Amino acid sequence: MARIGVFVCHCGSNIANTVDVEQVADIAGQAPDVVFSTDYMFMCSEPGQNLIQEAIREHNLDRVVVAACSPTMHFRTFSGAIQRAGLNPYMLEMANIREQCSWVHADKAVGTDKSVDIVTMAVGKTRWFEPLFPQEIGVTRRALVIGGGIAGIQAALDIADSGVEVVLVERSPSIGGKMAQLDKTFPTLDCSGCILTPRMTEVVQHSNITLHTWSEVQEVRGFVGNFEVDILHKPRYVDATLCTGCGECLARCPWQKIPSEFDEGMGTRPAIYRPFPQAVPNVPVIDAEQCVAIKSLVEDPEREKPKCGVCLKFCPRDAIDFRQQPTVTTEEFGAIVLANGYSLFDPTAYGEYGYGRYPDVITSIQMERLMNAAGPTDGEVRRPSDGKHPRSIVFLACVGSRDERMGRPYCSKICCMYTAKHAIMLKEHDPDVQSYVFYIDVRAGGKGYEEFVRRAQEEYGTCYLRGRVSKVYPEGNHLVVMGEDTLMGMPVRVEADLVVLATGVQPQPDAGDVARILGISYDSYGFINESHPKLNPVESNTAGIFLAGSTIGPKDIPESVSQASAAAAKVLGLLSQPSLLGEAMTALVDRSRCAGCFACEDICPYQAIERVTLGYGRQAAEVNEGLCKGCGLCVSACLGKVITLRGFSDQALLEELNVLLLEPESA
């Protein structure tokens, strides 16, 4: 005979307002096998949990029903509580009378009736419970960090500093990310490169970090503590073990006029290149699509000598290898941090701004490259059309932000700040500059941020105009910006030498593919979902995969760095455990009755079904408990009904239905 205790929570007024909790406790108390039933204001509070533990001891309870909120909210709280009182933690059922009852009903009688049904069903189910014991799983004490921007760098360094081995995978030729492209950082105006490059060097020198640039994560298998990851190493065509980074090849390459990705098309690079002088690693890469030598070998693999081959001739270390092939390595990790960053909105979608049509309409990231002392103009701001110093500069905020027409209704968060920074820096570069900013609202929430914008306005005389721009067009030697000043209620026209579009933050174009590879979820824009936006902000909803930086949504540098450190702490917490407890509510195959059809194998989303060969050559399915998430799909798919899900036996579920459907007769 089971001995069940029922504990009904008021959740303050959340439940008690629309459910008569005392009545629910009374009725549940009369259900078969219930030996104790009560209600309490906050069952999850310490006194609430004590109440449950005392009742377990006093009444010798062997099963507990907590009628409160959703199990995703507090199952772990209460299973911990009953475990501390000596019960198996799985002898607990949460009857959710909040989200699925009190919150959706206004009528107390209805809410109470429904709560009674939910609670008595849970009681019936509990009668069939058996103790469950999760498996212990080993943990690989290595971490993978995906993305070598500032978030990935910070996460990798924090983990590595604690003595855990880290592999950092970056798909471009160098780490550094967007931050490496920036000139100054708001609101302190420190030089971005000066604070970033020491960190980059630290990464490559760290004894616990293995850096794979020009590499991509191709496939991820396994589960928390035990991931197996395929990493694709794209051919660099330069042997990194031989190259000293002398740069001879860069100067000698005859193909120098290729638009530089790093300079956002504002400058050029050779076919063999490193994105920027402080690149880490300091090993060039050859652009296979532009290199004449590689193209000649692709066209005719049999040819003895490639065309061109100038770099090969001048390399003092014989490090050039035009015939390098991509390779794939497989490595094991206990935890993964995804920090693959963001991309910028393509402003050609706004035809009226003329980006791509008029050379003096540029984006803010292009402005960063123009202002950067290491940039294509050596930090002298010259406009693309004629190389003149612009004096009148118009900034357009919210280009691809807060615009439903563009499918980008959200705020990109950083544009107001970097635009104010540009206005300040341009005036610093040239006191004759007059900047204008067309904005919707100035959003400057952050330490020292509002003051910074104020400085741009008051000390640097930037003219802020509240309104959208309708058109930018050339007239003579300048551009005309037609817009609206909504504070004046008037159309305005500003003549500009240069127009700068503050393009918004959006996910990487392949964010969805990355999420699918990792088996994590993302929102309608492509930003990765946190496990909980407030309380689990750096966890994905797959155990062992953590998130940092703007892969989750627009973020500035301090926020990305804090998140990276938080993710690193989570990784270290996970990897410091000698072993992990697996899922206890897993599927179980009755092998003696399994016909070996493997319908379960096809439907399982976690690749948890394995094939075993029994005596006499009989094939049967077996569940890898480490991989099984207890979703139950195989149970429904099994043609012979020989799979059960622990904690959800047929008897338990049928009993729930019996309680609900047979109730009128028994009453």
Place this chain on the structure above:
Amino acid sequence: MRAYSYYPGCSLHGTAKEYDQSLKLVAGTLGIELKEIPDWNCCGATAAHSTDEALGLALPARNLALAAAEDRPLLAPCAMCFNRLRVTQHELQDSAKRHMVEALLGESDLTVSGIQEVVVPSLLDVLDNDEMRARVTEAVVRPLAGLKVVCYYGCLLVRPAEILKPDSLENPQAMDRLTENLGAEVLDWPFKTECCGGSLAIARTDIVLTLVHRLLSMARNVGADCIVTACPMCHSNLDTRQTQIAAEFGESFELPIFYVTELMGLAFGLSPKELLLNMHVMDTKRATECIGKEPAAVTG
């Protein structure tokens, strides 16, 4: 032979007679057959849809219903008529609006049932495709070499973009390609789809004068000999207001304004007289005299 149902609308029978004439001549050369739909009515233009939603939809709907019986694509060369036809098709996907229009059509035998199937291309859609480009190239006997033009699309051929789905809202290309194919030098300019003031010409002439002045100034500043359009409303505002603008702004332009079909006619060897160019307010000679001036371009 390509056959279209033809809906000239009021302007091509009135103020834009030269558009009608030049289109018919050019169509003949290109093997395009135009069959005027019987008993067509006014599209309602701005007047109807800005005062009575049901009427604004019912008038074009009736023309669409007439065309549905013909089972051919419906060509309305007037940008306003074209715009109203397409917008009406879009709006009548909504059943409440369909009932509203059916109530107005009530007495007649016409129904809205077949109107979504009527294909309504713009004149530029009809002319700017691989087949027609080849035929145009073949038909050009007098290339417009030496003539500098800017193409002016106006708003009615591109907006609302959700319905008309133009190649670009700001920088459409169809008319540019077509005119270039005639041998003219097509200049890029930023006001291809700016507003000319449309029917405000009557109620707020001052606005139209301001806007047309901007258009003319820009066209002249980029070095155009003339402006090409495919909209009777634009043509009317640009062609007829230049004297007033000269008085108002103290700036004389005397810039010829052509329908795209007129330039095609000239390139196809038709005479200004056949094309009714004498109906223009601004003398077109200033532009036609430029043709063939540059010796390099005469061979063609």
